Amino acid sequence: MKVIADLCVIPIGVGISVSTYVAECERVLEEAGLTHHLHAYGTNIEGDWDKVMAAVKACHERVHQLGADRISTSLKLGTRIDRDQSLKDKIDSVQTKLDQR
Numbered sequence: 001m002k003v004i005a006d007l008c009v010i011p012i013g014v015g016i017s018v019s020t021y022v023a024e025c026e027r028v029l030e031e032a033g034l035t036h037h038l039h040a041y042g043t044n045i046e047g048d049w050d051k052v053m054a055a056v057k058a059c060h061e062r063v064h065q066l067g068a069d070r071i072s073t074s075l076k077l078g079t080r081i082d083r084d085q086s087l088k089d090k091i092d093s094v095q096t097k098l099d100q101r
Contacts, residue, residue, distance in 0.1 A: 001049045004087060006076040008042035009059050011068030021066060025059040032058070037087060042074070046087050049079070 011021045026043065029036040032055040034047040045052055056075065063071055 001079055001081070002047065002084065003049045003052050004078045004085070004090070005045045005052050005056075006042055006074075007045055007056060007059070008074040009063060010072045010074075011063050011066075012070035012072055014068050021063045021068060024062045024066060028058045028062055029055055035087060044087050 007025075009021065009025050011018055014021065022038075022043075026036070026038060029043065029045060032047075032051060034045050034051060034055055036043050036045045045055070047055075056073070060071055060073070
């Protein structure tokens with residue numbers, strides 16, 4: 001099953017800046033071969049359910065390896081079975097409506 005996810009991994013107790021940890025999660029997603037898009041407060045990911053969940057786990061493992069003892073993660077998931085839909089499709093749909101004005 002295909003899933004579109006919004007992932008926000010927040011290491012706790014590592015100081016103010018978390019960009020090093022976010023960059024490592026982006027590397028994990030790239031290595032997993034998943035389509036992903038970084039935004040200001042997380043990352044959108046699309047792919048097979050099992051691959052996405054394995055990548056989320058791998059993000060946690062890598063962030064812990066970098067020295068974060070605690071991690072708080074927000075994960076929103078969406079699936080649909082009536083048709084195939086990508087991150088780009090969702091954005092394009094809204095953009096088309098904006099362009100009609």
